Amino acid sequence: MNVRRIGAAVVAGLLAAGCGGEAGDLMAIEVAKGPARGRSLYIVIKGDGRASCNDRPEEMIPSELLIDARELERNLGDLAEQGAFFEPTGAGRREYVVRIKAGTVRWSEGNRGLPRELPRTQLLTVRLDRLLCR
Numbered sequence: 001m002n003v004r005r006i007g008a009a010v011v012a013g014l015l016a017a018g019c020g021g022e023a024g025d026l027m028a029i030e031v032a033k034g035p036a037r038g039r040s041l042y043i044v045i046k047g048d049g050r051a052s053c054n055d056r057p058e059e060m061i062p063s064e065l066l067i068d069a070r071e072l073e074r075n076l077g078d079l080a081e082q083g084a085f086f087e088p089t090g091a092g093r094r095e096y097v098v099r100i101k102a103g104t105v106r107w108s109e110g111n112r113g114l115p116r117e118l119p120r121t122q123l124l125t126v127r128l129d130r131l132l133c134r
Contacts, residue, residue, distance in 0.1 A: 023048035
């Protein structure tokens with residue numbers, strides 16, 4: 001076998017290894033307490049546009065929701081690296097935990113002065129809840 005054939009075989013092998021693998025998790029969102037219809041939510045969004053809620057089967061989500069999730073994942077990076085935690089401001093409020101590759105962010109609804117990404121994450125959660133969890 002000559003060097004070109006070996007090189008071509010190595011490249012082909014590398015390309016094949018990268019195809020067909022599982023898509024990684026883009027983010028996981030947990031919602032607990034508050035008026036969440038008496039249950040907690042656990043939503044996982046994958047990088048390929050599939051998402052699931054509370055152990056239900058994965059479904060494809062609309063592209064605009066995937067785009068929102070990707071943008072939020074990027075924008076939450078610094079907060080997640082710091083392990084940001086915003087103290088709850090009152091009883092009975094929903095508590096959120098977002099996990100991304102960079103780390104974890106925790107907060108509760110109604111906190112004043114939250115970085116704008118957190119209320120946007122809450123809105124994404126509401127939209128995904130309506131789509132996946134009911």
